[in-house]
Amino acid sequence: MLARLLSIFVLLFAFAGTASAQAKIATVDFQKALDNVAEGTAAKARLEKMFADKKAALDKMRTDLEARQAELEKQSVILSDAAKKQKEEEFYTAQMTFQQAYQRSEGEMQQAYMGAMETLIEKMKKLSQTIATEKGYTLVVEVNEGGVIYYSPTIDMTAELITRYNAANPAKK
16 A cells, blocks of 8 residues: 555656646546446345345354354253253354354355456446546546545546446446
8 A cells, every 4th residue: 555655656746747747637436436336236236136045044043043052051050061061062063153154155255246346347447547538637546545535526537437337337137
């Protein structure tokens, strides 16, 4: 991140040092664009539908685990030490199985999300370059990745990116 900031400042000073070159800077928020383009919302809906069954299975596992814990707590007074120890081990094994399944599911979901969004971001980068060329921008900074602390809304081209992206890439049903 420090390297990105340094490279931005170097570019800005390079542009400032050249009297004949007028720097024109724009910002873009790819996360906002992903959340607002039709293709992005459709991809998120597909992913949520795809993982709905896994989420339901995990919710059932969690409910069963909570019921087992309540039963173990209730029976702990009347169980022998050996039986209590066995029930606790069974509970901890079930708890570990749940945690592993949950982590595996989360990893799969994140991987699927990143794969789907990567394609969209690449399209957005190309379209951003087109917009920048048309508008005469010398530098376009992604506000989330570039370490931008402040920018004027007048240089933000995210809304135009969303509009053009939706026009060029209608969401598939």
